[in-house]
Amino acid sequence: MNILDVNGLKVFHGRAQALRGVTFHAREGEIVAVLGANGAGKSTLLGTLSGIYAAKAGEVYFKGEPIIRQSPGYIVKQGLSLVPEHRQIFNDLTVQDNLLLGAFHRYIKDKGTLSEDMERVLGIFPALRGRERQTAGILSGGLQQMLAIGRGLMARPKLLMLDEPSIGLAPIVVREIMEVLSKLREDGTTIILVEQNAAAALRVADRAIVIERGQVIISGKPSELVNDERVQHAYLGRTGGHAGNVAVAFGY
Amino acid sequence: MDLYLQFLFSGLTLGSIYALIALALVTTYNITGILNMAQGEFVALGALAACTLYSAGFSLPAAFFLAVIATAVVGGLMERLVINPVRNASNITSIIITIGVSIMIRGLALLIWGTNPYSLPAFTEGGPLKVLGAAVNTQSIWVFGLLIVTVTGLFAFMEKTYWGKAVRACVINRMAAKLMGINPYILSLMAFIVSGMLGAAAGVFITPITLATYDMGFSLGLKGFVAAIIGGINNVGGAIIGGLLLGVLEIFGAGLISSGLKDAVALIVLIIVLLLRPQGIIGVVSGRKV
Incomplete structure (x- = not known):
C-alpha cells in the first residue's frame, strides 16, 4: 500500500517555478531516496509535503487522505515529519527541550509517554545520552544532526522525511545515520531521504527517484540507477559531480 | 548627594515604565518580527479606561483589572484585524500599519476622553518614604514592583514552562517551530494580547504620578x-x-542641565547608540530575519 502519493505537484517561489509537476509515491516501510543536483527542487518538494510551502497545483495523499495546502501542524499530527536541511535545531535550548518540542503536537494528549519516547530516541542515538541538559547549539555537527532526527522521531512519524542529513558530516557519522535509517525502516517507519551524497543514499534505499529542474526524470531500484547515464548527468550537469562516481562507489 | 539620590529614584521610576513598554515591544518583535508602534497607545488606553471605571464607582483593583482586560482585547483585535490579514507582507508594511493603528487609537481616545487629564489615587496612602535621605513616593515602589513582577513572571514562563520554550523555539527558528506544529500565528495573537495587558498595567500604575491624557502614549511609546x-x-x-538607563538619564538631564532637555535626552541617546553601537548595548549583530 502506498503511504504517500504525489501527483503533478507544482510549486512556485515567487515567479520562479521550483516544481514542474512532480509525481511519485512511497510504499509503507520503504526508504525512497530523492536525488538531484543543487537547485533541482528536492528541498522544495519536502517543504511542500510538510506544509511549509504552498503548492500551486497537484495532489498529495498521505495514508489516503489529502494533505495538500494543510498547515504544518496538521500534517505533523497526521504522522508526516520533516527533519529539515541544515538541522535547524533550537540552538539556545537544551537537548532535552529540543526533543520534547519535537512532540509538541501531542504534548497535551501524551504527556505521560514523552519520557518513554525520549528514552527510545536516546537508545537510537546513544551519543546524545548524558547530554540532555547541554545547550543544543554547542554540540558537534554530527550530534546536532542526530538531535534533529531525534526531534523528528519524537513526533512519532509514520513517514519521516530527511533533507540532506549527511551534509558536512564525517563519513563515519554518515554511516551511523544511514544505519539508524535502516533500523527505523525495520520498525515500520517509511523514510524519504533527500541526498546530495547519492552513494550513501542508494546504499540504504529500496527505491530512488532523480529530480532535475523540478521534475522526476528517473525512478527505479538503486541497482538500476547507479549505472544510469542520466543519473550521472543530473549531477555532473550542475555541480561538477561530486556524486558522479556513483557507480565507482558501488564497485559496479 | 541627597539630590542625586533623589534623581536616581525618580529616574528609576520613570525608567521602569519605559522598561515595561520596551519589554512588550521586544517580546512582540521577537515573536512576530513586527515593531508595534501602537504600544504606547495601549498604555494610554489602560490608564484612561481605569480612570473612567474608577470614577464610575469601581474599586481601584477592579478598575485596574477591567482596564487591563479591555486593553488586552484591543491588542488581540488589533492583531486579528490588521496584523494577521497582512502576515505575508514585509515587516516594514506591518510597522507602518501599527503606526496607523496608533494614530487611530489616539484619535478615538481624543473623542472619548477629550484633552483633559485624568487621575487616579495612589495605590497606598501615606507620605513618601525616606530612603537614605531621599524621598521615595510609595507609588514609585508600586511601579518598580510591577516591573519586577513582570520580569520575573516572563522569565519563569520562558525558562521553566513547556509553552514558554515553544515560544522561544519559534523565536530561535520559526520554520523548524512550524514543523513541530507550533503555530506562529497563535503566538503572534498572544504577543499582542500580552502587550495590551503589559501596556495597560504600566499605564494604570503610572497614572497616580503623571496623570493620564489621551496623548500620553505617543511620548511613552517613543521612549519605550x-x-x-x-x-x-x-x-x-x-x-x-x-x-x-533612559529614565535615569532623562531625570539627571532635566535636573542638572535644564528641564526643557528631558525629552531631547531620549533622542540624543538614541542617536549616540545608533552611531556607536547600532546593535544595542547588549544586543548582538544578527542577520536573522524573523
Missing part, C-alpha cells in the same frame, strides 16, 4: 522604543536595562 533600541531590539534584558 528608544529603550528597546538601546538594549538591542531583540534582547529582553537589554530592554530592561535600556529603559532604566
